[in-house]
Amino acid sequence: MRALHAEWTKFRTVRGWVLGSVGAMLASVLFLLVGTASSNQHPQGVTALPVGPGGEAVNDSFYFVHRALTGDGSITVLVTALTGVLADPAGGPGGNTSGVTPWSKAGILVKESLDQGSPYAAMMVTGAHGVRMQNDFTHDRAGLAGSPSAAEPRWLRLVRTGRTVIGLDSIDGVRWTEVGAARLPEPATTVQVGLFVAAPAAVQASGGGSSSPATATGDFRRVTLSGAWGQAAGGWQGGQVGGDAGTSGSYAPGTIGGWTATTGEGFTVTGAGDIAPVVGGPALGPAFTVETFLVGTFVGLIVLTVVAVQFVTTEYRRGLLGQTLAATPHRSRTLAAKATVVATVAFAVGAAAATVSIPLGELRAHATHFAVLTVPTAVQARAALGTGLLLAATAVLSLALGVVLRRSATAITAVVAATVFPHLLAFGGMLPSGPAEWVLRLTPAAGFAVQQTLPRHDQVLSVYAPSSGYFPLSPWGGLAVLGTWSALALAAAAMLLRRRDA
Amino acid sequence: MSGVDTIGFRRACRAEWTKLRTEAGHGWLLLGLVLVTVGVGAAVSASVPCPASGCGQDQVRLSLAGVSVSQALAAVTALLLVGGEYGTGLIRTTLVALPRRGTVLAAKATVLSGTVLAVGSVAVLASILAGHLLLPGAGYTPAHGYTQLSLADGPTLRAAAGSVLYLVLVGLLTLGVAVAVRDAAVAAGVVLALLYLFPLLSHVVTEPHLQRLLARLGPMPAGLAIQATTNLSHLPIGPWAGLGVLALWAATALFLGGTILRLRNA
Numbered sequence: 001m002r003a004l005h006a007e008w009t010k011f012r013t014v015r016g017w018v019l020g021s022v023g024a025m026l027a028s029v030l031f032l033l034v035g036t037a038s039s040n041q042h043p044q045g046v047t048a049l050p051v052g053p054g055g056e057a058v059n060d061s062f063y064f065v066h067r068a069l070t071g072d073g074s075i076t077v078l079v080t081a082l083t084g085v086l087a088d089p090a091g092g093p094g095g096n097t098s099g100v101t102p103w104s105k106a107g108i109l110v111k112e113s114l115d116q117g118s119p120y121a122a123m124m125v126t127g128a129h130g131v132r133m134q135n136d137f138t139h140d141r142a143g144l145a146g147s148p149s150a151a152e153p154r155w156l157r158l159v160r161t162g163r164t165v166i167g168l169d170s171i172d173g174v175r176w177t178e179v180g181a182a183r184l185p186e187p188a189t190t191v192q193v194g195l196f197v198a199a200p201a202a203v204q205a206s207g208g209g210s211s212s213p214a215t216a217t218g219d220f221r222r223v224t225l226s227g228a229w230g231q232a233a234g235g236w237q238g239g240q241v242g243g244d245a246g247t248s249g250s251y252a253p254g255t256i257g258g259w260t261a262t263t264g265e266g267f268t269v270t271g272a273g274d275i276a277p278v279v280g281g282p283a284l285g286p287a288f289t290v291e292t293f294l295v296g297t298f299v300g301l302i303v304l305t306v307v308a309v310q311f312v313t314t315e316y317r318r319g320l321l322g323q324t325l326a327a328t329p330h331r332s333r334t335l336a337a338k339a340t341v342v343a344t345v346a347f348a349v350g351a352a353a354a355t356v357s358i359p360l361g362e363l364r365a366h367a368t369h370f371a372v373l374t375v376p377t378a379v380q381a382r383a384a385l386g387t388g389l390l391l392a393a394t395a396v397l398s399l400a401l402g403v404v405l406r407r408s409a410t411a412i413t414a415v416v417a418a419t420v421f422p423h424l425l426a427f428g429g430m431l432p433s434g435p436a437e438w439v440l441r442l443t444p445a446a447g448f449a450v451q452q453t454l455p456r457h458d459q460v461l462s463v464y465a466p467s468s469g470y471f472p473l474s475p476w477g478g479l480a481v482l483g484t485w486s487a488l489a490l491a492a493a494a495m496l497l498r499r500r501d502a
Numbered sequence: 503m504s505g506v507d508t509i510g511f512r513r514a515c516r517a518e519w520t521k522l523r524t525e526a527g528h529g530w531l532l533l534g535l536v537l538v539t540v541g542v543g544a545a546v547s548a549s550v551p552c553p554a555s556g557c558g559q560d561q562v563r564l565s566l567a568g569v570s571v572s573q574a575l576a577a578v579t580a581l582l583l584v585g586g587e588y589g590t591g592l593i594r595t596t597l598v599a600l601p602r603r604g605t606v607l608a609a610k611a612t613v614l615s616g617t618v619l620a621v622g623s624v625a626v627l628a629s630i631l632a633g634h635l636l637l638p639g640a641g642y643t644p645a646h647g648y649t650q651l652s653l654a655d656g657p658t659l660r661a662a663a664g665s666v667l668y669l670v671l672v673g674l675l676t677l678g679v680a681v682a683v684r685d686a687a688v689a690a691g692v693v694l695a696l697l698y699l700f701p702l703l704s705h706v707v708t709e710p711h712l713q714r715l716l717a718r719l720g721p722m723p724a725g726l727a728i729q730a731t732t733n734l735s736h737l738p739i740g741p742w743a744g745l746g747v748l749a750l751w752a753a754t755a756l757f758l759g760g761t762i763l764r765l766r767n768a
Binding site for chain 2: 031034035036286288292295298299302303305306309310313370407408409410412413416417420421423424425427428430431432434435
């Protein structure tokens with residue numbers, strides 16, 4: 001405890017170190033301002049992405065043939081085909097080919113309202129993933145496998161009872177299997193229920209990734225309703241929910257959304273877009289993420305590395321370390337005290353800078369009409385706290401390397417080259433995704449994964465690779481890699497400090 | 503050049519050379535510079551495949567990728583040449599022995615340039631050789647539109663020679679900064695920030711104009727344009743112009759360092 005107090009006193013009485021720490025915070029925020037200043041004249045004035053019930057940015061654009069359900073009730077439908085049109089990936093005119101994207105969807109939907117982002121539950125057939133029940137954008141459960149065809153159609157049913165919606169599927173319309181249940185958060189008495197079709201863009205993974213428009217058409221037969229259906233509206237209404245664009249796709253050239261009634265209570269519905277969370281990748285246009293707002297971390301990291309290294313190398317240089325070690329003969333204890341002080345300071349600087357930067361970045365994005373990939377508050381908090389921990393671990397690594405190398409210039413360069421440079425190499429587009437992922441698994445740069453807020457969802461096809469901003473490790477897993485480096489360096493420092501003369 | 507005393511300059515150079523030669527860390531550092539340049543270059547050459555013709559990769563740039571890592575070692579070499587003296591107070595002795603401070607800086611710059619030039623040449627030549635041997639195995643074959651890497655090819659020679667100059671200029675930039683801020687640690691922070699922050703910022707910036715501007719102004723992205731041999735018309739800045747930008751940064755830093763060295767107490 002006395003050692004800790006002594007080290008803290010040393011730290012706070014050296015003006016350069018205190019100024020450096022405060023400067024690190026200011027510099028990271030300033031750097032953010034420079035980084036986002038660019039987009040002042042954003043041409044289209046992208047509208048904000050809709051936000052789902054969980055607080056995450058979502059795509060909610062699809063073709064919906066619907067009517068109001070005022071109380072309890074159910075809808076049953078037979079899906080006989082899901083077909084589609086894919087635009088030419090090269091963008092050539094009239095180069096459409098037939099085909100469906102793996103997550104093209106046709107099915108039935110219970111949605112709280114026609115507003116984008118409102119809660120929903122849906123049963124659907126998909127292009128390549130069989131029957132699914134999905135609700136509130138992030139939940140996805142598998143039902144029957146296989147694609148529907150005239151010979152092997154799929155029966156889908158949604159039953160609403162109070163706040164609960166149950167999804168069922170069947171091969172013959174006689175024996176039904178429950179796929180899942182969902183709760184609509186608002187006990188709204190009137191919900192919109194009907195048939196929907198969506199088709200996310202086709203994703204080409206090669207060459208860094210690109211995406212091209214797709215349109216899908218679902219053939220529905222024997223639509224059967226039971227329960228409290230509103231009569232006032234006078235039957236079915238069709239329309240596109242949300243704009244054509246989203247980040248998920250748009251209509252292939254020459255196709256439009258629409259619906260026609262066929263014989264025997266049947267419908268043919270054509271649509272594009274997606275009902276799914278927004279993810280990074282080729283389909284995501286220009287948008288800011290929380291990671292963008294945390295770009296100042298790099299500046300903070302460099303400044304704090306300088307401070308943390310000097311916190312120990314200065315003592316070597318001035319010979320103060322001899323006195324320090326005479327006063328506290330347990331050398332490891334001195335090292336632990338020093339590490340605690342720099343880690344605490346770095347954590348405070350990082351967490352504070354991130355806490356200021358995220359809302360500030362959002363404000364600037366709104367001011368410049370720039371889309372922001374919104375994430376739940378818990379994810380933002382993790383990124384902000386994680387930034388603190390990231391800087392704390394880097395500061396400990398710097399301190400330890402300062403002891404091992406005893407040369408501030410060498411230690412600082414080693415730390416910055418080991419943390420910042422691999423990040424630059426992996427995300428700079430020079431390395432293909434395989435080696436880039438290994439760089440981000442093994443080097444201390446893995447720690448930046450804790451700042452990743454871009455979500456990864458199995459039910460959304462994208463290029464989940466460094467080229468789209470994805471780390472190979474989970475946020476905490478990546479931080480653990482950096483933490484391991486820091487711990488190893490600290491152990492080496494403790495050993496050398498014991499063995500070596502100061 | 504009447505004010506410059508050539509004998510004094512030569513003696514200053516010899517003194518700096520002795521310091522560099524006898525300093526414990528420098529040998530390892532320079533060996534590391536060669537190993538890192540070749541190692542990273544070879545790893546990148548072997549791991550970036552060219553599966554089909556028109557894979558769009560610049561094979562010269564790949565084989566010289568190690569330079570972007572080893573520049574840090576060139577910077578450390580420069581930092582130790584100055585920082586060590588400020589740290590121990592040796593700089594006062596140096597300046598008493600050689601009262602012409604401009605001469606001291608010029609001698610340090612000369613010795614540093616010569617050393618990095620020699621070591622950098624070895625590193626770059628070995629990288630090209632590694633690329634020559636490894637790249638065909640990764641798919642850079644005549645069938646895919648690539649000729650085997652060779653210095654007889656004009657652009658390749660330019661990229662190789664330019665990469666050596668790039669390392670020298672990074673060293674000189676660091677020397678200038680180190681003399682200006684008189685503290686090796688702070689100088690290390692400043693130089694690394696100058697090198698790395700421009701490319702990091704251009705990842706975030708979404709506006710194409712500003713992105714190109716950052717690629718033209720940043721010492722690292724502009725300077726490394728010297729390694730490009732394909733798609734030259736689409737580069738934000740031409741190879742020699744880019745190296746010129748880095749040279750301007752280095753000259754500014756040296757001028758600033760020289761002025762501060764003359765005006766201030768050590």
